[in-house]
Amino acid sequence: MLIEILQQTINGLAIGGVYVLIALGLTTVFGILGIAHFAHGSVSMFGGYLTFFLVTSQGLPVLAAIPIALVAGFVLGLLIEIVAYRPVRHANHINAFIVALGLTMMVEGINLQLFGHEQIVIPTGLSKVFRLGGVTVPELRIYVIIAAIVLVAAMMLFVERTKTGQAIRAVAENRDAAILMGVNVNSIPLIVFGISTSLGVAAGIMVGALFAIAPGIGEGFVVKGFAVLILGGLGSFPGAILGGTVLGITESIAAGFISSAYKDVIAFVVMILVLLIRPQGLLGRSP
Amino acid sequence: MLALRDLRVNYGAIEVVHGISLDVAAGECVALIGANGAGKSSTLKAICGLVPVGSGSVQFEGRDITNASGHAIVRAGITMCPEGRQVFPQMSVIQNLRMGAYTRTDKDQDADLGRMMDMFPILRERQTQAAGKLSGGEQEMLAIARALMARPRICLFDEPSLGLAPKIVASVFETLAQIKAMGMTILLVEQNSMMALNLADRAYLFEAGRIVMEGPAKELKSHPDVMRAYLGH
Numbered sequence: 473m474l475i476e477i478l479q480q481t482i483n484g485l486a487i488g489g490v491y492v493l494i495a496l497g498l499t500t501v502f503g504i505l506g507i508a509h510f511a512h513g514s515v516s517m518f519g520g521y522l523t524f525f526l527v528t529s530q531g532l533p534v535l536a537a538i539p540i541a542l543v544a545g546f547v548l549g550l551l552i553e554i555v556a557y558r559p560v561r562h563a564n565h566i567n568a569f570i571v572a573l574g575l576t577m578m579v580e581g582i583n584l585q586l587f588g589h590e591q592i593v594i595p596t597g598l599s600k601v602f603r604l605g606g607v608t609v610p611e612l613r614i615y616v617i618i619a620a621i622v623l624v625a626a627m628m629l630f631v632e633r634t635k636t637g638q639a640i641r642a643v644a645e646n647r648d649a650a651i652l653m654g655v656n657v658n659s660i661p662l663i664v665f666g667i668s669t670s671l672g673v674a675a676g677i678m679v680g681a682l683f684a685i686a687p688g689i690g691e692g693f694v695v696k697g698f699a700v701l702i703l704g705g706l707g708s709f710p711g712a713i714l715g716g717t718v719l720g721i722t723e724s725i726a727a728g729f730i731s732s733a734y735k736d737v738i739a740f741v742v743m744i745l746v747l748l749i750r751p752q753g754l755l756g757r758s759p
Numbered sequence: 760m761l762a763l764r765d766l767r768v769n770y771g772a773i774e775v776v777h778g779i780s781l782d783v784a785a786g787e788c789v790a791l792i793g794a795n796g797a798g799k800s801s802t803l804k805a806i807c808g809l810v811p812v813g814s815g816s817v818q819f820e821g822r823d824i825t826n827a828s829g830h831a832i833v834r835a836g837i838t839m840c841p842e843g844r845q846v847f848p849q850m851s852v853i854q855n856l857r858m859g860a861y862t863r864t865d866k867d868q869d870a871d872l873g874r875m876m877d878m879f880p881i882l883r884e885r886q887t888q889a890a891g892k893l894s895g896g897e898q899e900m901l902a903i904a905r906a907l908m909a910r911p912r913i914c915l916f917d918e919p920s921l922g923l924a925p926k927i928v929a930s931v932f933e934t935l936a937q938i939k940a941m942g943m944t945i946l947l948v949e950q951n952s953m954m955a956l957n958l959a960d961r962a963y964l965f966e967a968g969r970i971v972m973e974g975p976a977k978e979l980k981s982h983p984d985v986m987r988a989y990l991g992h
Contacts, residue, residue: 635857635861638850638854638857638858638861639858639861641847641849641850641854642847642850642858642861645847645848645849645850646845646846646847646848648809648841648845649841649845649846649847650847650858651807651808651809651829651830651833652807652809652829652833652838652839652841652845652906653833653858653859653861653862653905653909654829654830654833654834654861654862654909655830655861656828656830657829657830658828
């Protein structure tokens with residue numbers, strides 16, 4: 473029993489890491505621009521597809537393909553901000569909402585056109601399995617957990633320790649005051665979209681390596697990403713981290729002990745229960 | 760140093776500042792006084808690039824900065840301490856102060872941080888607390904210190920006494936006097952006309968988007984119209 477819980481917790485940490493990376497991107501975009509960037513999941517999966525393409529069709533080693541995909545994600549993020557969201561920045565929020573939905577469909581369509589409808593798995597060649605006590609841990613899962621921790625820590629350091637990171641926070645907390653500090657509020661959304669999309673692409677690669685990518689998968693992840701935001705507390709970085717980890721572990725334990733068919737149901741039931749007790753989310757501030 | 764010429768500011772179709780001209784010389788403390796809604800704050804916001812200038816010009820040290828973007832204006836040397844304090848509520852006191860120095864790249868920022876905390880000991884005490892947890896008076900001190908962290912050439916203060924208890928208002932004005940004594944050029948918007956006129960060298964009286972009187976603060980203070988309408992005598 474204990475071993476089984478431990479086993480599922482480790483599985484949950486890997487998927488939780490994916491949720492956290494997606495949620496961090498969503499929460500940063502939401503904090504700065506107040507938009508629900510629904511296309512984030514599909515864009516993330518594009519990164520997974522791209523890595524698959526670079527590895528299988530171009531023969532690049534995985535370790536070379538990943539940085540290329542991350543940079544491509546950053547550039548894609550800049551494009552999305554300039555082409556899709558910048559034109560509606562001063563318009564009513566419903567316009568950005570419609571743009572987000574349209575963008576989701578477009579990116580899904582592009583993924584389908586470029587990479588087909590077959591599900592793909594990024595070949596990593598990492599097939600070793602460690603056995604610690606009774607717990608089996610595939611080495612890939614360990615790398616995914618480590619990579620997620622490193623990326624989240626890097627993001628936290630960036631936001632807390634650099635001037636640009638602090639400017640991002642400042643714009644999220646008070647846009648006009650940030651202008652008065654000399655922050656260029658035109659370049660901040662660009663940086664935010666670039667970084668968020670890169671984090672999303674990292675998540676997409678993890679999904680492609682751990683599980684599989686297929687059309688529609690991205691939408692599922694973006695819904696989970698928003699669920700994580702609400703569970704953790706909207707606009708809270710630590711909340712997104714805690715929320716993603718909790719959701720991942722809950723899902724895994726539900727899949728291990730009850731049924732994998734019901735894992736989403738159980739995860740959302742847990743989420744609803746948490747929100748009934750703490751409507752502001754786990755780490756959200758009470759209104 | 761700062762010169763406005765025929766400045767007009769409008770929000771959509773509604774014009775709130777109807778062609779004003781004013782000057783602030785280096786080292787001077789100038790107050791804009793007048794009733795609520797007379798266009799004083801809109802004038803400051805137009806200088807800072809927070810609201811667009813309809814027509815007219817803003818010159819700073821001989822350069823035309825009319826409708827320049829807000830961040831470019833800060834880099835030119837103009838910093839505003841905004842109405843309602845506008846601290847970053849979830850960031851710590853230190854982080855707020857460091858944001859004040861956002862445009863700076865010199866190595867004296869840490870030293871300035873120390874100086875600000877010497878000037879406002881309460882900020883040192885509260886340095887790791889979230890700014891939103893501070894009292895109104897403490898937040899005002901933080902907003903003032905944050906503005907000074909930019910090492911501006913001119914500092915604009917928008918209603919620094921608004922919503923504060925009388926005792927705190929007095930200490931805010933003491934602080935402003937201290938900043939003035941340091942040689943800072945100040946443009947102050949204030950509804951508390953008496954306090955503003957006591958502090959300022961010169962003043963402009965705003966009425967319904969126009970300047971109706973200007974002169975040395977002492978003269979305005981003893982002018983019968985000003986006394987009757989704004990000083991409660």
